[in-house]
Amino acid sequence: MTTIALSFFDIFKIGPGPSSSHTMAPMKAGHDFAREAARLSPGELERAEKIEVRLYGSLSATGEGHGTDAAVVAGLMGNPPETCSTDLIDRLHLQKNNAVDPINIGDKVFHMAVKEVIYDKIQHDFPFSNTLVIRLLDKDATTIFEKEYYSVGGGFLQWKGWTPPERGEPIYGFSSxxxxxxxxxxxxxxxxxxxxxxxxxxxxxxxxxxxxxxxxxxxxxxxxxxxxxxxxxxxxxxxxxxxxxxxxxxxxxxxxxxxxxxxxxxxxxxxxxxxxxxxxxxxxxxxxxxxxxxxxxxxxxxxxxxxxxxxxxxxxxxxxxxxxxxxxxxxxxxxxxxxxxxxxxxxxxxxxxxxxxxxxxxxxxxxxxxxxxxxxxxxxxxxxxxxxxxxxxxxxxxxxxxxxxxxxxxxxxxxxxxxxxxxxxxxxxxxxxxxxxxxxxxxxxxxxxxxxxxxx
Ligand code: SF4
Structure with missing residues (x-):
């Protein structure tokens, strides 16, 4: 069995409700995507026209009720869950058809309304039920950059190719x-x-x-x-x-x-x-x-x-x-x-x-x-x-x-x-x-x- 190397703060995380897997982790995904995409070359960013967000599994089935769409968009706007304002979330929910605030990636500014988030397949072949894929597309809808994220429960976020972060070994190792x-x-x-x-x-x-x-x-x-x-x-x-x-x-x-x-x-x-x-x-x-x-x-x-x-x-x-x-x-x-x-x-x-x-x-x-x-x-x-x-x-x-x-x-x-x-x-x-x-x-x-x- 695996020796447990979890921290208290892996469990107790502060952020907006109503669902750690449907709001906190998707918000982290949006926040991470904006930071990762900002590392693209100026030429790639220049070609980018649109951000596409697709939700799968139970994120698709119950994401609307949980506010997953607003959470990802708030994350893309540069907000991590610990500090995202309740006011922004309320505005995103109230104005689903409008891009309420800009999304800045590098020097490029995007506008995205909550209603543009796509509720995709509930049954799918991704390795985790709660999957979301975020893409940066050019004017022909060709993908410039994409990242496949998995919300694995309790607000934990992983992605395709994810490896656990380096951590120290517990002094008292136990698995049960x-x-x-x-x-x-x-x-x-x-x-x-x-x-x-x-x-x-x-x-x-x-x-x-x-x-x-x-x-x-x-x-x-x-x-x-x-x-x-x-x-x-x-x-x-x-x-x-x-x-x-x-x-x-x-x-x-x-x-x-x-x-x-x-x-x-x-x-x-x-x-x-x-x-x-x-x-x-x-x-x-x-x-x-x-x-x-x-x-x-x-x-x-x-x-x-x-x-x-x-x-x-x-x-x-x-x-x-x-x-x-x-x-x-x-x-x-x-x-x-x-x-x-x-x-x-x-x-x-x-x-x-x-x-x-x-x-x-x-x-x-x-x-x-x-x-x-x-x-x-x-x-x-x-x-x-x-x-x-x-x-x-x-x-x-x-x-x-x-x-x-x-x-x-x-x-x-x-x-x-x-x-x-x-x-x-x-x-x-x-x-x-x-x-x-x-x-x-x-x-x-x-x-x-x-x-x-x-x-x-
Ligand atoms: S597991 Fe389901 S029923 Fe239980 S609190 Fe969460 S959303 Fe509600």
Whole structure:
């Protein structure tokens, strides 16, 4: 098995929603293409007349609902996901027929409207489902330069001929939860120190830089929750979904009975971040945009309601990242590959590990909590109505957050010695279930709720 050499920041990426594979990665593709094409010779650039963007697979099937077209165009305009303004995205959505801002490649200026993006074949022969091809064409539509990109889940982008970037070797190499558990036991080093030493070795960053990066991620999560709690009105798109987080939060605060209030607040936090995602505002992939409400909800609960100290919150976030490392490496975190079990399912497992580690600082217990959480999300399909990351996605985040807390309680209150390291088997089951899952349930909008709720 492959030794895992992922960084925390490969998992937690900040950018506009509503889908890491459909907005963040395509935006990166547009941004990369503009930079690469700028290296062409002046003669080649002079001949170029037009930029062509073709979407394939689930990018074609549900790209319109996810705003893939606007994301690629914003990227071509020179915007990376971390800094792209929400205002530009809103303008691109509102004025699909017009070229709202110029695209500058070298000295050449292009104009492209969002509606020019081509929704090509859903079934295709490219090696990855979510493929997009960007070309620079001359006046006869002959290709001057092209690049074939693959959005491989969680905002990760690869392309034809891509080779993994050079990275340092982790100090504590592992490829499974069992191996990680064994090496932690053998080394006698605390779980979070093992993860920090690995992160430093892999990325070359200092401990201070890594902590500061984790704080930026935690802050962005909290901002997404607060943005949603302040939000009112309808979300974009034809479903006319009303924002509900603020209403639920207000009702939750005045609810009698601490158990109901607790669940209402946790759910409101999750709805809030998810509604921000659906609005195309900035969120954190955790591990994806579609699942961007689960971990921020549990984080806000830990910080605001449970008053867990900041250093434990950071450590919890590291534990959450490790669960994503294992799922991404040994199964998938892409709805297009394994359905929603890879998105909300993995987020639930990550959040459960996060709170368990933050409270107990016991890696075995955290891994056990993650296994319980993921076990009960196996088989979860991806079936967004009309391709919009709204129904069932927004409420599914709230249910995932509550389930994460439930798994945490089950793990910490079970009889000592009952817990085990079965997470690897659960991840294997997720991969197997994903392989068997009909394509209809993998982010195509062609099955399940997507067809059973045709009009809302
Ligand atoms: S159903 Fe799940 S995997 Fe599919 S778009 Fe919604 S959140 Fe993502």
């Amino acid at each position: 939860a069992v191996e990680l558990g064994e090496l932690m036991e053998k080394s006698g080093v605390a779980g979070h120190d093992v993860l920090m030493q690995n992160e430093m070795a892999i990325t070359g960053a200092s401990e201070k830089e890594i902590f500061s990066g984790l704080d930026v991620v935690l802050d962005a999560m909290e901002v997404s929750v607060d943005g949603g709690l302040d939000g009112e009105g309808l979300l974009p798109g034809p479903l006319k979904v009303r924002r509900n987080a603020a209403y639920l939060y207000r009702n939750g605060c005045t609810m009698g009975g601490s158990a109901g209030r607790f669940i209402a607040l946790l759910s409101a936090y999750a709805l809030a971040a998810s509604e921000e995602n659906a609005a195309g505002h900035r969120v954190v992939t955790a591990p994806t945009c579609g699942a961007a409400g689960v971990i921020p909800a549990v984080y806000c609960l830990m910080k605001r309601n449970l008053k867990i100290p900041h250093k434990n919150l950071r450590r919890g976030l590291m534990a959450a990242a490790v669960v994503a490392f294992l799922c991404k490496t040994n199964a998938s975190i892409a709805g297009a590959e394994v359905g929603c079990q890879g998105e909300i399912g993995v987020a639930t497992a990550m959040a459960s590990a996060m709170i368990t580690y933050a409270v107990q600082e016991d890696p075995v217990l955290a891994v056990h909590a993650a296994a319980i959480a993921l076990e009960h999300q196996l088989g979860l399909t991806c079936d967004p109505v009309k391709g919009y990351v709204q129904i069932p996605c927004i409420q599914r985040n709230a249910v995932g957050a509550v389930k994460a807390y439930n798994a945490h309680i089950l793990a910490v209150l079970e009889k000592p010695g009952y817990f085990d390291l079965r997470l690897d088997y659960v991840i294997e089951a997720m991969a197997e279930t994903g392989r068997d899952m009909n394509r209809k349930y993998k982010e195509t909008g062609l099955g399940g709720l997507a067809v059973c709720i045709p009009e809302c």
